[in-house]
Amino acid sequence: MTTIAPTPTAASATTAAGIELRGVVKRYGTQVAVRGLDLEISDGEFFCLLGPSGCGKTTTLNLIGGFVPLTEGEIWIRGKRVHDLPPHKRPVNTVFQSYALFPHMNVRENVRFGLKMDRVPAAESTSRVEEALALVGLDDFGDRMPAQLSGGQQQRVAVARALVKRPAVLLLDEPLGALDLKLRQRLQIELSQIHRDVGTTFVYVTHDQEEAMSMADRIAVMNDGRLEQLGTPEEVYRRPASRFVADFIGDSNFFAATVAAGVATLADGSQMPCRGGSGQASVMVRPEAIRLAGSSPSLSGRVVQTSFLGKHVRVAVATAASEAPVVIALHDPSTLPPVGATVALSWSAEDAAVLEPK
Amino acid sequence: MTVTAAAAPQRRRRIRLGHALSEYSGFAPAVVLLGLFFLVPLGIIVCYSFWETIDYSTVHHWTTGNYSYFFSVGAYVSTMWATVWVSVVATALAIALAFPFAYWLSRYVPKRLRTPLLVLVIVPFWSSYLLRVYSWLTILGEHGVLNRFLQWTGITNHPLGLFLYDRPAVILVLVYLYFPFGALTLYSSIERFDWNQLRAAMDLGASPLTAIFRILVPQIRPGIITAVIFVFIPVLGEYLTPQIVGGTGGVMIGNLIVNFFQSAEYTRGAAASLLIAAFIVLLLAVFRKSLSSRDAYGI
Numbered sequence: 001m002t003t004i005a006p007t008p009t010a011a012s013a014t015t016a017a018g019i020e021l022r023g024v025v026k027r028y029g030t031q032v033a034v035r036g037l038d039l040e041i042s043d044g045e046f047f048c049l050l051g052p053s054g055c056g057k058t059t060t061l062n063l064i065g066g067f068v069p070l071t072e073g074e075i076w077i078r079g080k081r082v083h084d085l086p087p088h089k090r091p092v093n094t095v096f097q098s099y100a101l102f103p104h105m106n107v108r109e110n111v112r113f114g115l116k117m118d119r120v121p122a123a124e125s126t127s128r129v130e131e132a133l134a135l136v137g138l139d140d141f142g143d144r145m146p147a148q149l150s151g152g153q154q155q156r157v158a159v160a161r162a163l164v165k166r167p168a169v170l171l172l173d174e175p176l177g178a179l180d181l182k183l184r185q186r187l188q189i190e191l192s193q194i195h196r197d198v199g200t201t202f203v204y205v206t207h208d209q210e211e212a213m214s215m216a217d218r219i220a221v222m223n224d225g226r227l228e229q230l231g232t233p234e235e236v237y238r239r240p241a242s243r244f245v246a247d248f249i250g251d252s253n254f255f256a257a258t259v260a261a262g263v264a265t266l267a268d269g270s271q272m273p274c275r276g277g278s279g280q281a282s283v284m285v286r287p288e289a290i291r292l293a294g295s296s297p298s299l300s301g302r303v304v305q306t307s308f309l310g311k312h313v314r315v316a317v318a319t320a321a322s323e324a325p326v327v328i329a330l331h332d333p334s335t336l337p338p339v340g341a342t343v344a345l346s347w348s349a350e351d352a353a354v355l356e357p358k
Numbered sequence: 359m360t361v362t363a364a365a366a367p368q369r370r371r372r373i374r375l376g377h378a379l380s381e382y383s384g385f386a387p388a389v390v391l392l393g394l395f396f397l398v399p400l401g402i403i404v405c406y407s408f409w410e411t412i413d414y415s416t417v418h419h420w421t422t423g424n425y426s427y428f429f430s431v432g433a434y435v436s437t438m439w440a441t442v443w444v445s446v447v448a449t450a451l452a453i454a455l456a457f458p459f460a461y462w463l464s465r466y467v468p469k470r471l472r473t474p475l476l477v478l479v480i481v482p483f484w485s486s487y488l489l490r491v492y493s494w495l496t497i498l499g500e501h502g503v504l505n506r507f508l509q510w511t512g513i514t515n516h517p518l519g520l521f522l523y524d525r526p527a528v529i530l531v532l533v534y535l536y537f538p539f540g541a542l543t544l545y546s547s548i549e550r551f552d553w554n555q556l557r558a559a560m561d562l563g564a565s566p567l568t569a570i571f572r573i574l575v576p577q578i579r580p581g582i583i584t585a586v587i588f589v590f591i592p593v594l595g596e597y598l599t600p601q602i603v604g605g606t607g608g609v610m611i612g613n614l615i616v617n618f619f620q621s622a623e624y625t626r627g628a629a630a631s632l633l634i635a636a637f638i639v640l641l642l643a644v645f646r647k648s649l650s651s652r653d654a655y656g657i
Contacts, residue, residue, distance in 0.1 A: 067557060088563045100558035104576045113572075117563030165562065 017076070018043035018201040019064060019169055024073035026059050026225075033059040035225040036073070041218075043078070043168075046195050046202045048216035052248065053207055056225040058173060061205045065171050066090050078168050088117070093162035094171040097178070099154045101146040107133070107157050108142035114165045132164035135194060152183045159191070163198060172204045176211065188214050209249045213237070221245050237286075243355045246284045253290070253326045255283045259354050268320035270299045272347070277354030287314070287329040289351035292337065298344035301326060303337050317343060406628035414622045424629035434614060438633065441594065441611040444525055448532040449590040455533065456540030456585065461570075464549045476545070479538045487535075491602045494531050498522045498603065523605030531599050536589045543588055547581025548574070583645045591638050 019041040026034040034056040041047045049057040062068045064075060066087035075083040082090045093114070102110050111132055115125040133139055136156035146154055155175055162170055175191075176184045192215050195202050206212050212219050213233040221228040221236055221244075229241040240246035243254070257264035257274070259281045264274040266283070274283050292315070301319035313333045316325040326345060330336065337343050407424055410417045428434050463472055482490055497503045499522055508514045551574060559569035575582070597612030604610070611634060618627030 065561065067561075087557075087560050088565065092561075094558070094561045096554050096558055098552065098554050100552065100554035102555060102559070102573055113559070113564075114562035117559075117568070161558075161562065 017041060018045065018078060019203065020074075020076040021060075021064075022074040022076070024060070024063060024075065025071045026056070026063060026068065027071045032225055034063070037225075037227055039220060039227070039230070041201060041203065044199050044201055046192070046215055046217045047204065048212040048219045049203065049205045049222060050209060050212040050216075050219050050249075051207065051222035051228075055222040057205045057207075057222050059225075060222070061094075061171050061173055061203060064169070064203060065092050065094050091168035092171060093165050093167040093169075094173065095155075095158045095162050095175045097174045099146075099158040099175075101154055101157055101161070103146050105146075106142065107138065107144050107146070107149070110146065110157055111161045111164050114161065118165070128164050132160040135163065135197060136160045137190070151179050152187055155179065155187065156190075159194065163194070163200065167200060169201045169203060172202060174206055175204075177206075177208075184211070185214075191215060213249075221248065223248075238351075238353075240284065240353055240355065243282055243284070243358065246353065246355060251287050251327060251329075253285050253287065253322065253324075254355075254358070255285075255322050256357060257281055257283045259283070262349055264352065264354070266299065266321035268299070270321060271297055272299060272352065273297070273349035274352035274354050275349055280357045282355045282357050284353045284355055285347050285351055287327045288312075288331070289347050290326065290328045291346050292328065292330065292335060292343050293346075295346050298346040299326075300342060300344055303339050303341050303343055306336060306339060308333070317345060319345070403628045403631060406625050407632050409625045411623050411625045416624055424626045425633075427626060428629055428633065434630075437609055437614055438611050440525070440609075441634075442637065444529055444532070444608075444610060445590055445593045448529045448536070448593050449586055451529065451533045452536045452540045452589050453544070453582070453585055456537055456544050457582075459541050460544035460548050461574075463545055464551070465553060476542070479541055482538065488598065488602075490535065491531060491599050494527075494534070494603055495522070498527055498530075522603055524607040525604065528600050528604040528608040528610070531603050532593050532596060535599065536593060539588045539592075540585045543585035544578070544581055547578045547584075551577065587641070587645065590641065594634055594637060 017040040019039070021037050021039040024034055024037040024039075025032070037056075037060060049060055051057045059068065063070050063083075064077075066082070066085060066089075070083055073083070074081060077091055080091075082092075102113065105113070108129055111129045112125055115128060120128070129142075130139070133142055136159050138153065138156055138160065141149065141153065141157075146157065149157065158175065159170075159172075172191075176187055179187065188211060191202075195215075204212070204215065216233060218230065218232055219236050220230050223244050229236050229245045231239070231241075236245055237250055240249065240252075246252045246254075255264070255266050255272075257266050257272075257280075259265075259274060259277045259279060261278075262274060262276065264272050264281070264283045266272060272283070299319055299321055301317040301321075303315060304318045304325055305314075305316040307314045307316075311331075313330045313336055315328040315330055315337070317328060318325045328345070406416065408420050408422065410419045410421050410423060463475060467475060495502065499505070505514075509516075555573050556566075556569045559573045560566065564572065595612050596610055597616050600608045600610040600613055601616075611630060615627050615630045615634075618624070618630060
């Protein structure tokens with residue numbers, strides 16, 4: 001099998017999605033890893049599966065890659081049913097968490113391996129290997145052995161080895177998990193650039209929300225085998241669909257409240273603006289959305305701690321409306337109140353998401 | 359004693375020598391053991407192989423006659439070649455069986471079950487070697503399990519003698535006897551393999567078999583060669599198995615050596631023994647480079 005240009009079949013003509021999961025279920029014995037997942041990933045999208053460990057994101061990736069058989073449902077790639085196909089017959093290649101480079105082959109042989117398996121003619125495969133190495137910035141490393149490379153370089157070889165096959169979909173299983181923070185951030189930028197250059201659909205699994213936010217076009221937040229929310233990084237951050245998403249992505253302040261007509265009555269009786277909803281609820285406000293200078297209505301509290309964190313100052317304010325102190329991120333330290341001061345907190349209605357009660 | 363300036367360098371050298379000696383003195387027991395139990399006997403055998411036997415006694419008279427005698431008797435030479443091919447086939451079969459077993463054990467068997475299974479592989483060693491070989495007579499013999507089964511099913515109406523007393527029987531029993539050596543050696547080298555590499559190879563388009571032979575096998579080559587050596591060397595020197603289940607048709611060079619020694623032809627026996635040793639040295643020389651994994655990984 002060479003590169004992939006399947007013609008859409010009649011059944012799938014309506015959907016031009018790069019990848020489509022329909023009612024996908026995966027059970028291991030009595031344990032359910034994925035409970036009925038429906039997903040549509042567009043061609044060329046940088047798509048993130050995000051969630052805590054054990055949420056089913058890696059299983060989902062393995063289902064797409066064909067490494068584990070699915071229990072129920074269907075998987076389509078570019079209009080072709082693939083869930084009955086073995087991994088090597090799917091238009092999918094994978095960058096593994098441990099890279100899984102072949103230690104007995106040099107970098108060039110590693111990258112060429114997939115082309116050899118496809119019986120690509122020597123001349124073409126040589127130029128494609130060099131192209132792939134150039135893409136990941138390893139032009140001069142073809143003769144090195146994997147053991148002679150740094151972690152970041154090994155990771156890039158793994159990317160080149162997968163992309164040289166020109167797959168319809170590139171699966172990445174926490175590819176930066178083993179690297180230190182600085183290198184991770186640099187490789188995040190590089191991966192985004194590579195994605196723009198090749199235009200292949202990337203499906204990226206991570207438990208690191210910052211990583212997902214920094215690279216993905218869309219994020220699927222998963223929990224306990226279910227899709228919690230699907231949206232752009234901004235959507236899942238600003239408009240979390242559930243308490244879980246709000247809690248998992250970014251820092252958040254929760255207030256138990258009774259909501260009616262855009263007004264949340266908090267535990268201490270203060271009435272604060274919020275976005276829609278009614279009845280018993282949790283109101284969630286991001287730390288950077290809370291202002292200290294009091295416009296009314298406001299929530300009164302006492303500063304218990306201020307911490308200088310470089311890019312912002314974190315202020316913890318104890319209020320009667322929440323058990324845990326309210327966390328506020330201030331970007332202008334000149335307005336910093338002293339510890340012990342009484343302050344008035346306020347926010348605008350659109351920054352207060354109404355979620356299910358605890 | 360007074361030390362003059364001129365004596366200083368000499369003293370220093372002596373100190374250095376003493377230092378070196380004390381550094382290596384830890385090896386002394388090993389050197390003594392190796393010398394007493396390996397080098398000295400080997401030297402004695404080499405000497406014997408170049409001496410002469412006259413009237414059942416060894417004469418210290420240097421000659422290559424023992425070697426030329428061995429090669430002048432057609433039956434000896436053909437037995438030597440038969441020994442080589444029987445050993446090659448038995449080793450190949452033992453490794454061919456041990457590899458899938460080791461693969462299965464290290465890839466699919468949960469860790470807590472591996473030790474019991476490995477113990478089961480070793481259990482036969484708890485019984486005597488002779489017992490293990492003789493037990494095959496009760497399987498392959500004229501009134502053995504195999505013949506009774508064939509008569510019971512009606513495939514034959516009289517006991518067949520063809521299972522015993524020839525090379526196939528010898529090979530079968532040798533494979534049975536040496537399978538554990540191959541299995542344990544291969545297991546210990548496959549056990550450390552990163553199975554993600556096979557997944558990656560399959561992800562890149564390799565079939566499962568291609569993935570095993572292109573990715574796994576090259577990386578455990580030192581283990582495979584060690585297993586081959588562990589099986590091939592003892593098999594080459596076997597004499598009890600061919601004697602018990604091989605009869606006259608399954609004679610190996612080990613039986614010739616036993617015969618030489620039993621008829622007090624020590625010098626000819628020594629020469630035949632050294633011929634086996636030469637084969638093994640040759641084998642080790644061929645595999646010497648492949649035993650090192652360092653080159654392959656560029657470390």
